[in-house]
Amino acid sequence: MYEIPFNSPYFTGNELVYLQDAQKRGRLSSNGEYTRKCQHFFESRYGFERVFLTHSCTQALEMAALVLDLGPGDEVILPSYAYVSTANAFALRGCSLVFADSRPDFPAIDETKIEDLISPRTRALVIVHYGGMSCNMEKIIELSIKHDIYLIEDAAAAIDAYYLDSNGEEIPLGSMGHMATFSFHETKNISCGEGGMLVLNDVSFIDRAEHIWSRGTNRKSYERGLSAAYQWVSIGSAFAPSEINAAWLWAQLEQIEHIKNKRKIIWDWYDEHLEALFENFGIKRPTIPEFVRQNYHLYYLTCTGLEQRQDLIEFLQSRGVLAVFHYQCLHLSPFFREQYQGEPLYEAEKFQNTLLRLPLFVDLDRNQLQGLIQGGK
Known part of the structure; x- marks a missing residue:
């Protein structure tokens, strides 16, 4: 045991209160009141188009690969100096991984080295905001648009961090790519033990993401009365976390x-x-x-x-x-x-x-x- 450990998760004092409240509401499975509160918090505070809580940032990355329908023959550019989940999500889909170098002064991806790695097979560029500190986004966004490739922000550690653009505007990390992923692991600023989130900033992906998030079913449209039956309509998985995780997370977000x-x-x-x-x-x-x-x-x-x-x-x-x-x-x-x-x-x-x-x-x-x-x- 160390007198000063590397990390110690913060406890606000309301986590157990909200867990008890979730239990009283009679729903501890996914997509209850606390899930909706957390998702609305991020959408309203940072202007994200749509948010899906997940069990981890790893799952959020895997979900992003599914939403984009990436697979064999597709190349994905990503930094080599990154956590294995950033690569695994796309390797699992059979994508070819193309690794980029870091900046000389800073561990984030070197935006000047990306364009030489782009080929006709490149479908996505995944950048990592190292330690909650932004990549140089204007050049990266320019490359994404120029070459018509999807931009994914791996913002695992970047909750409530910003990019200062050339006009002096502070832009929330996670709001600039087609998608972004976040982590609520116990080592992160805001945590619920294990947890994550997929952000969509392109509304054209919302329907597909809803199906994938709901185990490949049309559950969301069925609950809205837009479908006559609850059916299997897509590939998907159990990405949504329980209300236990969401209630804990809500106590953290308040602080x-x-x-x-x-x-x-x-x-x-x-x-x-x-x-x-x-x-x-x-x-x-x-x-x-x-x-x-x-x-x-x-x-x-x-x-x-x-x-x-x-x-x-x-x-x-x-x-x-x-x-x-x-x-x-x-x-x-x-x-x-x-x-x-x-x-x-x-x-x-x-x-x-x-x-x-x-x-x-x-x-x-x-x-x-x-x-x-x-x-x-």
Whole structure:
């Protein structure tokens, strides 16, 4: 056990109240009152056209691949420095995966390297807003339109984060692609243990998504009185989570501003205090591009190499602080490396070997953390 764990899920105090209320309403399966409240929250707050809660962001990505009817022969471009779910959702459909490099200054996809990867078989571009921090969206949207390819925002960690466009407008992450996916895993700012969400910003996909979300049935149109019978009309699966998850999530959403503000205090403390601690070792603080308006999901350092990062991990562990590295490049993974035929992805591999994430959660005690790092046990 560590005195400072890497993560500790936040408890608002209303989660159990809403669970009891859901039970009293007599419905704990999917698509009840709390599911509707959560979905309406996102649609009204961020202007998303339609939202579907799912069991996880992984499922939301899989659902996106089904909605777009992607399959063998289709190419999907995505970053190599990403979680395996981003790739798995499309590999499961038999798509060919085309991996892109990261920016030199930041772990997100390098928007200048995408166009050379587009071919006549490219159907979709999946970008990942790393750690709730935006990709450079205007160039990416331009490429999506120019080449007529679907744009999917993997916004797993990007709840209540924004992109600052060239006109100075803050645009919610998840609202710019044809679709977007979010996570409510316990490591995320807003959580319900396990949970996710598919966002549709193109209304032409809504009917198909409703069928897929409802196990391939016309349940939604039947409930609206638009169909005479409840029937199997499409492929689909049990993507909708229970009211138990939705009730827990609603308690978190009520506190979204408080949670973000508390995390910002910790993020700012790191940024103000760590340079002096590590400046003589070549360890760097995050570089945040000017177009990013983040949600303070994570704080990372970049070390000079693998050996230094491991030394820093062990140093922090000896002080009772758990810090962890992040993604391993997907193009170099045991599953994919024999298939990969592209160029070396130097920047993604750099972040694989040098990036280290520090603990960041709402109830983190900064005084305790400082005492452990500077004074030891």
